[in-house]
Amino acid sequence: MEPQCKRRKASESETVAWDVFPVLSDEQSQDAELLEAYAAPIINKKETSRLVKELASIYPLPGVQHIKRVRACKDSGSLNPLEVIVCLVRDVQPIPNNKDLSISALLPSDRVDISGLGKPFLVKVPAYPPLTRPQFEQASRHWPTSFHEDKRVTVALKGQLFTADQKAKMQKFMTAAVMAAKAGRALGMDAVGAVIVDPQTERVLATGHDCRGGANPLHHAVMVCIDLVARGQGGGAYKFDRYPTCQFSVPTSSPHQSRTVISPSVDLLGLDQAEQSWVPYICTGYDLYVTREPCVMCAMALVHSRIGRVFYGVASEDGALGTKYKIHTQKDLNHHFEVFKGVLEQECEELKQDGALIK
Amino acid sequence: MGTETDDNPADHRNTFQPSSEEIEHWMQKAFDMAKEALENGEVPVGCLMVYNNEVLGRGRNEVNETKNATRHAEMVALDHVLQWCHQENRNSKEVFKETVLYVTVEPCIMCAGALRLLNIPLVVYGCRNERFGGCGSVLNVPADELPRTGAPFKCISGFRSEEAVELLKLFYKQENPNAPKPKARKD
Numbered sequence: 001m002e003p004q005c006k007r008r009k010a011s012e013s014e015t016v017a018w019d020v021f022p023v024l025s026d027e028q029s030q031d032a033e034l035l036e037a038y039a040a041p042i043i044n045k046k047e048t049s050r051l052v053k054e055l056a057s058i059y060p061l062p063g064v065q066h067i068k069r070v071r072a073c074k075d076s077g078s079l080n081p082l083e084v085i086v087c088l089v090r091d092v093q094p095i096p097n098n099k100d101l102s103i104s105a106l107l108p109s110d111r112v113d114i115s116g117l118g119k120p121f122l123v124k125v126p127a128y129p130p131l132t133r134p135q136f137e138q139a140s141r142h143w144p145t146s147f148h149e150d151k152r153v154t155v156a157l158k159g160q161l162f163t164a165d166q167k168a169k170m171q172k173f174m175t176a177a178v179m180a181a182k183a184g185r186a187l188g189m190d191a192v193g194a195v196i197v198d199p200q201t202e203r204v205l206a207t208g209h210d211c212r213g214g215a216n217p218l219h220h221a222v223m224v225c226i227d228l229v230a231r232g233q234g235g236g237a238y239k240f241d242r243y244p245t246c247q248f249s250v251p252t253s254s255p256h257q258s259r260t261v262i263s264p265s266v267d268l269l270g271l272d273q274a275e276q277s278w279v280p281y282i283c284t285g286y287d288l289y290v291t292r293e294p295c296v297m298c299a300m301a302l303v304h305s306r307i308g309r310v311f312y313g314v315a316s317e318d319g320a321l322g323t324k325y326k327i328h329t330q331k332d333l334n335h336h337f338e339v340f341k342g343v344l345e346q347e348c349e350e351l352k353q354d355g356a357l358i359k
Numbered sequence: 360m361g362t363e364t365d366d367n368p369a370d371h372r373n374t375f376q377p378s379s380e381e382i383e384h385w386m387q388k389a390f391d392m393a394k395e396a397l398e399n400g401e402v403p404v405g406c407l408m409v410y411n412n413e414v415l416g417r418g419r420n421e422v423n424e425t426k427n428a429t430r431h432a433e434m435v436a437l438d439h440v441l442q443w444c445h446q447e448n449r450n451s452k453e454v455f456k457e458t459v460l461y462v463t464v465e466p467c468i469m470c471a472g473a474l475r476l477l478n479i480p481l482v483v484y485g486c487r488n489e490r491f492g493g494c495g496s497v498l499n500v501p502a503d504e505l506p507r508t509g510a511p512f513k514c515i516s517g518f519r520s521e522e523a524v525e526l527l528k529l530f531y532k533q534e535n536p537n538a539p540k541p542k543a544r545k546d
Contacts, residue, residue: 215441215445216438216441217441217451217452217476217477218434218437218473218476218477223429226427226428226429227425227427227429230425230426230427233426234426235424235425235426235427236425236426236427237421237425237427237430237438282426282427282428283428295472295476295507295508296468296469296471296472296475296493296498296500296505296508297469297470297472297473297476298469298472299468300467300468300469300472300491300493301428301429301469303468303469304428304429304467304469305427305428305429306428316507317506317507318505318506318507318508320472324503324504324505325498327468330497330498332489332490332496332497333490333491333497334490
């Protein structure tokens with residue numbers, strides 16, 4: 001999928017009154033971690049390349065190759081317009097009083113002509129290369145760093161990844177999930193609904209709602225939908241026939257269809273997607289729309305089912321796709337997927353508030 | 360064998376600390392099931408749910424026949440307990456509170472979530488599950504702060520773990536013809 005950078009027209013926002021944001025990994029969403037370093041002004045600009053070369057041979061700064069060795073001084077009226085990282089604080093013996101710090105305490109004078117450097121001072125530098133634009137901007141306030149921008153993530157974080165057309169379709173599917181939630185609530189269930197969609201054919205393959213009030217307390221809406229998809233593929237462990245809203249349909253695919261056209265070709269999480277296959281295999285490549293963030297059982301069930309993407313309306317207190325865990329980005333697991341939240345947020349929030357039955 | 364126990368007799372949940380003879384006995388049965396599964400070309404995981412010295416649920420992995428990837432042995436066994444409660448007209452909430460799961464392999468994150476949602480007090484397992492384990496290996500669902508996800512439960516881990524690993528190794532030498540082509544893992 002290509003990044004959708006185009007600005008939405010004002011008129012289109014009338015139909016879709018919500019924004020959709022990615023649920024990124026901790027590494028992508030946390031604040032920039034900082035390290036302390038000693039920097040020094042470069043007295044003569046012409047000596048910069050010599051100084052950088054000599055400093056790099058003594059302090060090569062392993063593990064922080066993303067930081068720029070030299071920065072242009074913030075204060076343009078400064079006497080010394082360039083400053084250079086001498087070393088990380090952890091690279092040298094502890095220095096008790098930084099006020100009396102001299103360059104000779106940091107550098108052996110026989111290997112560097114230290115006369116080219118001014119009085120050293122403490123700075124903070126980003127410990128890791130930034131993964132997102134907000135992290136880059138935050139890190140750059142301390143010391144310049146290189147940044148290999150994933151444009152798709154940047155656009156997604158602005159809530160602009162999807163076109164108005166795509167959002168209209170999302171709204172349609174989430175509306176179906178909200179309707180299912182209401183149907184379940186009418187039967188005394190918790191007001192949670194879900195649908196599973198094949199994004200290739202745009203067909204709804206399963207519609208389900210919470211069925212915990214029935215025979216099985218584990219029949220959360222997501223578990224119901226996963227089993228309904230299995231039914232549509234000729235399997236399934238349960239019958240939900242007594243709940244008219246819980247339905248499945250048999251997947252179809254036309255032979256000319258390439259299963260990789262609509263699926264994300266660029267991976268927002270920087271992780272591998274399961275390979276697409278022609279024969280429907282559990283939930284591979286499918287999208288789940290669910291009114292609220294799944295619990296840990298349901299989130300892991302989606303990993304086992306190889307779901308393609310998950311869209312939810314609102315977060316849950318014990319949610320496992322962003323709140324308590326981020327199962328979709330969990331490093332040790334063998335399948336990862338993209339998660340977006342905020343679809344039809346208002347309607348989903350309303351369901352949550354009057355959801356009476358909680359265990 | 361690792362276990363976290365506190366000897367507070369007032370804690371009702373602690374009354375489900377089985378004796379080592381009981382653990383021996385039920386885990387032997389779980390291992391028998393795992394071996395039987397391997398002989399039938401199935402995932403060699405043995406799993407039983409014991410209530411009041413009676414086996415209410417036995418599970419084997421039913422993923423392939425149901426085309427539902429959530430049909431792990433534990434989920435199947437939990438369904439058996441629910442069926443028993445239904446037939447015997449018993450309150451399943453009360454039964455689960457006094458039911459122990461014996462399983463040869465650490466339950467996955469999903470199963471750990473399910474066990475917790477149902478307030479199972481104790482899980483005894485054989486080897487760790489480094490790929491999916493939800494009781495300490497990948498995540499620690501029974502111990503984490505999840506106020507809306509049932510009650511925390513205790514685990515007794517490492518029972519005949521080498522033997523459980525050996526059974527799994529034998530199985531994974533064969534290939535699962537239903538799975539899509541796996542990609543080589545990074546790192």
